[in-house]
Amino acid sequence: MSRLLVCPPDFFGIEYEINPWMRLSNRVDHERAVLQWHGLMSVFENDLGVVLERMTPVAGLPDLAFTANAGVVVGRTAVVSRFRYPERQREEAHFEDWFRGHGYDVITLEKGQFFEGAGDLLGFPECWFGGYRQRSDIRVFPILSERFHREIIPLELIDSRFYHLDTCFCPLSGGELLYFHAAFDLYGQIAIAERIPNERRLSVPEDEALKFACNAVCVGKHVVLPSGCPTTERLLQARGYQTHSVPLDEFMKSGGSAKCLTLALD
Numbered sequence: 001m002s003r004l005l006v007c008p009p010d011f012f013g014i015e016y017e018i019n020p021w022m023r024l025s026n027r028v029d030h031e032r033a034v035l036q037w038h039g040l041m042s043v044f045e046n047d048l049g050v051v052l053e054r055m056t057p058v059a060g061l062p063d064l065a066f067t068a069n070a071g072v073v074v075g076r077t078a079v080v081s082r083f084r085y086p087e088r089q090r091e092e093a094h095f096e097d098w099f100r101g102h103g104y105d106v107i108t109l110e111k112g113q114f115f116e117g118a119g120d121l122l123g124f125p126e127c128w129f130g131g132y133r134q135r136s137d138i139r140v141f142p143i144l145s146e147r148f149h150r151e152i153i154p155l156e157l158i159d160s161r162f163y164h165l166d167t168c169f170c171p172l173s174g175g176e177l178l179y180f181h182a183a184f185d186l187y188g189q190i191a192i193a194e195r196i197p198n199e200r201r202l203s204v205p206e207d208e209a210l211k212f213a214c215n216a217v218c219v220g221k222h223v224v225l226p227s228g229c230p231t232t233e234r235l236l237q238a239r240g241y242q243t244h245s246v247p248l249d250e251f252m253k254s255g256g257s258a259k260c261l262t263l264a265l266d
């Protein structure tokens with residue numbers, strides 16, 4: 001049984017610009033955003049039987065809905081995020097309270113050790129990958145690697161449109177990787193290829209990467225992804241995954257989609 005942390009988008013909106021997708025002039029249609037969020041939740045709960053833990057939204061924190069950035073959960077331990085931008089640093093205490101209130105052992109990093117949670121740390125059971133430069137700092141990965149006894153391969157994010165690792169990199173339950181190769185430099189592409197053989201890499205075309213095809217949630221043999229990515233859906237279906245596409249364009253205005261709106265709790 002999968003459990004995901006989510007936060008209703010009651011106060012979601014564009015109130016600042018901290019990534020190339022966000023434009024103050026590109027206002028969110030709030031009613032539409034709420035409907036899209038509930039559509040996504042319905043797929044998780046009703047179609048896939050996922051258990052959703054709902055955080056209480058907070059006025060004045062428009063990005064709290066992106067719970068992928070709460071931190072990262074490993075067993076009963078949670079590492080709380082340290083956001084790069086002051087606009088999102090105000091979320092840290094709320095995520096920390098949630099983890100503490102739900103019985104997690106909480107690890108907090110030092111101030112200035114930027115780490116944006118499951119937005120930038122993803123992987124397979126044995127080998128993890130850490131995206132850095134845009135948001136998280138490469139220096140947190142050795143700390144987490146030692147703490148959790150896992151190898152973490154650092155991947156530099158070279159394109160500011162793909163500013164979190166989860167915008168361009170999605171490990172799947174069968175060991176395959178859905179990714180957009182051009183978001184990484186040659187060194188990163190080679191590091192990925194060394195760990196994941198060619199036949200297990202599913203390469204997303206640029207036009208669909210820009211619709212956040214890689215910002216997908218894999219639950220067993222199901223993949224939930226934003227609508228408008230037919231090539232990606234075919235790639236997944238050819239590997240035996242059942243795809244569930246959900247319109248989430250209101251959240252794209254903030255630079256997020258399906259995966260950003262969830263945090264895996266197990």
Ligand code: ARG
Binds near residue numbers: 063066118256257260
């Ligand atoms: N507006 C948010 C930000 O720029 C979007 C976060 C998306 N989250 C993610 N895991 N990619 O921080």
